[in-house]
Amino acid sequence: MLGCNRPQTNKETAKIEADKDTVLLPSWSEGTSKHSIINFVTNTTKEGNSDFVPVADRIACFDNDGCLWAEQPMYFQLAFAIDQIKAMAPQHPEWKTKQPFKALLEGDMKTVMAGGEKALLQIVMTTHSGMTTDEFDKTVKDWMATATHPKTGKHYNEMVYQPMVELLNYLRANGYKTFIVSGGGVDFMRPWAELAYGIPPYQVVGSSGKVKYEVVDGKPVLQKLPEINFIDDKEGKPVGIHQYIGKRPVFTAGNSDGDYAMLQYTSASTAPHFGMIIHHTDSVREYAYDRKSSIGHLEKGLDDAAKYNWLIVDMKTDWKKIFSFEK
């Protein structure tokens, strides 16, 4: 469907204003962004409308980092991995002289980052394998309950975007199934996503390592192996949608070029569809970054938004509130 985020006519706007419950998406400012979302959801859920989508096909996919929760000053999963390395260090005296662990333990993130993907992969593999899935699940939950964000001092699972939580609820209230489709690790997201977003584990698609089924001392466990299973990023996102969801989304939201293929795949549907990009424009309440940032790099998405009719959400003006803890 084209025109899903075109400026509305006065008549349309008046109708939506009259129809909608005044508490719909309360953290969204009145304006084109909010209205185009409500317009699309209304059109796709009203029987008889030419854009009507049956409940079974109402699939909505959301990136996580920078789309549902913050991702600065570093991906939260990396902050988790660093904290795990620190916690594991006493059992690994060899790390005192071995990179990238040495630099990491000395707080020298510049040297860690200079190690590139290889160094990051080593850190992730070391902290995300060598235990059972149950043990890892507990480690994530414990970390989430204690670790805090360096800028806000809030727990990481409080760093979720209130307007997006409202959007997830609004879509579900209208018969949409909401999925996370993230480059982040699925075992890292599932332990807290249900509480934070109302999204159950089986609706979380993400990157993963291989696991192995074993019976240890008569007890069946799943061991996390130091081997990549699937990378759910860039061209991997439509692949992940196919492999894990099996239906093309009707509604897709992202914030970086890692979401480009997923948005493009959604927009190629012959059925009604809606694509949106969260643009980080608020350096005061959150962070402002796009074309020049390595985290959440957004360039192609901005360049092609008009071509694909993607809604660009301006966090600074479109969101009255970003985090629920804001005054």
Next chain:
Amino acid sequence: MLGCNRPQTNKETAKIEADKDTVLLPSWSEGTSKHSIINFVTNTTKEGNSDFVPVADRIACFDNDGCLWAEQPMYFQLAFAIDQIKAMAPQHPEWKTKQPFKALLEGDMKTVMAGGEKALLQIVMTTHSGMTTDEFDKTVKDWMATATHPKTGKHYNEMVYQPMVELLNYLRANGYKTFIVSGGGVDFMRPWAELAYGIPPYQVVGSSGKVKYEVVDGKPVLQKLPEINFIDDKEGKPVGIHQYIGKRPVFTAGNSDGDYAMLQYTSASTAPHFGMIIHHTDSVREYAYDRKSSIGHLEKGLDDAAKYNWLIVDMKTDWKKIFSFEK
């Protein structure tokens, strides 16, 4: 939970009889099997009961071949692949002299089978890759609408077990999410599973090939590649449950030793749980096979059923009706 399929006391039975709607599981004969299922579902869904399971954790996993639909005289997906080879043959004159295609086209299944796993993999790869996911989806739907079972003359999607469809509905009516966890191909099951079982694509876990995202003539497509992605069988089933569902099942049903690990994994839970095995005992209405069959081989499951307290469902006596088309 132990004791979920123990013979009930008179008092318990009387209570269930009084409580239950008389139309519950109508194709199941009155007896221990039916009553133990109803007992378990009642106990896990009644708030205040010591075996109560919150709605969010009510995960039920079902094998497909031989558990939800028939699998004799050959896996239906193999029948599909054979029909596809025949349909593709005019474009492949080289198959007239190349095994396993030559034997298959000549109807010589003995020679095909003598080629073992390698021959079967060749047949599956040839028919399950080299097209887009949308094209494959259409091929499966077309085949399902036309091909018929050699014994009953019914379409394959009519060969579903009526008592299991009732069980799926009953579980869902009690807040359970129902999943397929099958060794069969996920792209083969999803096009018809929603209609046949009420199970949407994103609740179907199965074996899969790799897919690749490409933009062809400006149109984004997913190409099916001749490369295995995941085999959802035996020890792969608990792995698949973890990767795709992310929660340990409370209720699990299978029929062959391919389901043993999944049943064992479920039974190791500290939460209430129920495991059942469909035993093919009816040579008249369906097929009778277990320890000596290569299709649906069941040996370890029968040997260890008592140890794990798995319910053995005797198709001949426990099911009043097997297929909905029976008179």
